[in-house]
Amino acid sequence: MMTASYIDELHESFHTDIVYRSEDIPLECTPRPSEMEETLHGVMKLNGLIIRSLEEIAGRGANAVTYRAGKKFGHEIAKYFQKRDDVEEALHELSDLLRGQYTFEVWKPEDKENFIIEEDGQTFIYxxxxxxxxxxxxxxxxxxQGGPLCQTLFGYVVGAIEEITGRRAKLEIVHTGPNACLKKLILK
Amino acid sequence: MDIRVDTDACVGCGLCVKDCPMDVYELRDGVSVPVKPKNCMGCLSCHEICPAQALEHRGIYPARRHYIDMRVCEMLNRVI
Structure with missing residues (x-):
């Protein structure tokens, strides 16, 4: 069972008073990208080109390659961290691991009581x-969104969770959006 | 999450209703109504898909957008 304080703390960190309108044109990002913009965009372009080429050559096999690469990376990074049985603590650990690259929170629809959901014989966390x-x-x-490059993130999360908890896991896309993506971490 | 729909701008196309995986919106009298705002996880797909730009989300966490070309944005802000 996930503790309320951790969940509250996590949710609080993603709560703002910002009003977002469709027509808004951003004037600044945090941190300001001006000093690193060219390098960052270069890396983004390169990554995009590699993935596009991989898709052209390997077709659907591209997903397997990128998933495998991500999973290896997840295992590699997480093996230096303390092993835990508790999924909540593992997710906490994982959010520290991924900080700077990805930020995430556990989430549940209004009608669900717990963050760990059991449905149709599956145990999962959004x-x-x-x-x-x-x-x-x-x-x-x-x-x-949702193509081979996203598979690297899937592999990364699954690999890290497996390494920390020793449990098999799977990540599925539920929805992708410009500001956030909903994913389902299925525990086995 | 506080979601507001500009009812004058909304054309009732229902794209937000179809796109939202959490059934946050419903069409009522030809206008989109956020019936389950607590189910919104802030993906902002509805903003991207709304042809009338009729939506407004309050209390959103804006994800980092380093992919944006700031020179283009500064130029656009000078023009608009």
Missing amino acids: LVFHDCIVRQTLRRNGQE
């Missing part, structure tokens, strides 16, 4: 990914 370097790269290159 994760809302807010900041995501994959999404930024795809949008920089005008590529669709």
Whole structure:
């Protein structure tokens, strides 16, 4: 069972008083990208090109390659962290691991009582990914979300969760958006 | 999440209703109504898809957007 304080703390960090309108043109990002913009955009373009070429050559096999790469990376990074049985603590650990690249929070629809949901024989947790370097790269290159580059993130999360908890896991896309993506972490 | 719909601008196309995975919106009398705002996770797909730009989300967490070309934005702000 996830503790209320951790959930509250997490939700609080994603709560703002900002009003977002469709017609808003951003004047600044945090941190300001002016000093690193060219380098960052170069990396984004390069990543986009690699993924596009991989898709052209390997077709649907591209997803398997990128998923595998992400999973290896997840295992690699998380093996230096403390092993935990508790999924909540593992997610906490994971959010620290991913900070700077991805930020996420556990989420549930209004009609669900707990964050760990059991439905149709599956145990899962909804994760809302807010900041995501994959999404930024795809949008920089005008590529669709949910493709092979997203599989790297899937692999990364699954690999890290498996490494920390020792449990098998799977991540599924529920919805992708310009500001956040909803994903389902299925625990086995 | 506080979601507001500009009822004068909304054309009742229902794209937000179809797109939202959490059934936040419903069409009522030809206008989109956010019936389950607490189910909104702030993906802003509805903003992107709304042809009338009739939506407004309050209390949103804006994800980092380093992909934006600031020179283009500054130029647009000078023009608009």
